[in-house]
Amino acid sequence: MARREPAAFVYLASQSPRRAELLRQLGVAHRPLLPEPHEDAEALEHEIVGERPDAYVERVTRAKLAAAHRRLRRIGAPPAPIVCADTTVALGRRIFGKPADADDAARTLRALAGRTHRVITAVAIGAGRREWVAVSVSKVHVVEMTDADIAGYIASGEPFGKAGAYAIQGAAAAWIDRIDGSYTGIMGLPLYETAQLLRAAGVAIGSPAPG
Numbered sequence: 001m002a003r004r005e006p007a008a009f010v011y012l013a014s015q016s017p018r019r020a021e022l023l024r025q026l027g028v029a030h031r032p033l034l035p036e037p038h039e040d041a042e043a044l045e046h047e048i049v050g051e052r053p054d055a056y057v058e059r060v061t062r063a064k065l066a067a068a069h070r071r072l073r074r075i076g077a078p079p080a081p082i083v084c085a086d087t088t089v090a091l092g093r094r095i096f097g098k099p100a101d102a103d104d105a106a107r108t109l110r111a112l113a114g115r116t117h118r119v120i121t122a123v124a125i126g127a128g129r130r131e132w133v134a135v136s137v138s139k140v141h142v143v144e145m146t147d148a149d150i151a152g153y154i155a156s157g158e159p160f161g162k163a164g165a166y167a168i169q170g171a172a173a174a175w176i177d178r179i180d181g182s183y184t185g186i187m188g189l190p191l192y193e194t195a196q197l198l199r200a201a202g203v204a205i206g207s208p209a210p211g
């Protein structure tokens with residue numbers, strides 16, 4: 001049987017700068033595949049009543065991948081594997097996505113402070129008709145936060161655009177005393193699982209193509 005040539009690059013269908021940074025850490029050459037102005041990326045993230053958080057994250061990630069495949073076909077870009085992901089914060093069955101505004105961020109942080117929650121990130125890779133998906137679940141313990149801590153943190157602007165209204169890679173680290181799981185998964189792209197999927201899809205790890 002002829003050996004498959006490793007893919008020279010992948011498309012990263014994500015607007016998250018963290019995901020691009022993390023993929024770079026694996027030494028994988030990637031090109032952005034971003035939604036066009038008419039695409040409503042947020043619409044993919046609708047919740048279904050009664051759906052479990054892990055099922056929600058996996059469904060949204062598959063929907064992001066399907067949208068990215070359509071985008072690639074529409075623009076007629078050269079084929080290559082597509083990587084996408086979705087991260088959500090869950091407290092029991094309650095899902096906390098990106099905060100809508102400062103009040104939403106404050107409510108979320110009040111709910112998370114003094115407790116352990118889960119950060120669920122699904123990553124999906126599509127190549128041709130094949131699709132690989134992995135789900136990473138991490139436990140994160142946030143210590144007590146005072147109202148002043150929460151107000152100051154929100155004023156910093158960091159909670160916006162982050163699931164659960166915080167960034168472990170940012171100032172929120174001051175209130176996180178332990179995690180059990182994947183640090184990179186909490187940041188938005190679990191690199192161990194991503195590397196496994198990339199290898200399955202025939203993408204070389206650690207040897208980016210020049211350019």
Ligand SMILES: Cc1cn([C@H]2C[C@H](O)[C@@H](COP(=O)(O)OP(=O)(O)OP(=O)(O)O)O2)c(=O)[nH]c1=O
Pocket residue numbers: 013014015016017018019041045085086087088089098119161162163164166167168169186187188
């Ligand atoms: C919990 C947590 C989340 N996040 C971020 C990662 C994701 O960017 C974001 C979750 O939102 P997502 O909806 O998963 O991703 P996104 O809208 O930023 O990007 P795209 O859908 O285009 O891929 O929260 C952190 O950066 N640090 C953290 O500690």
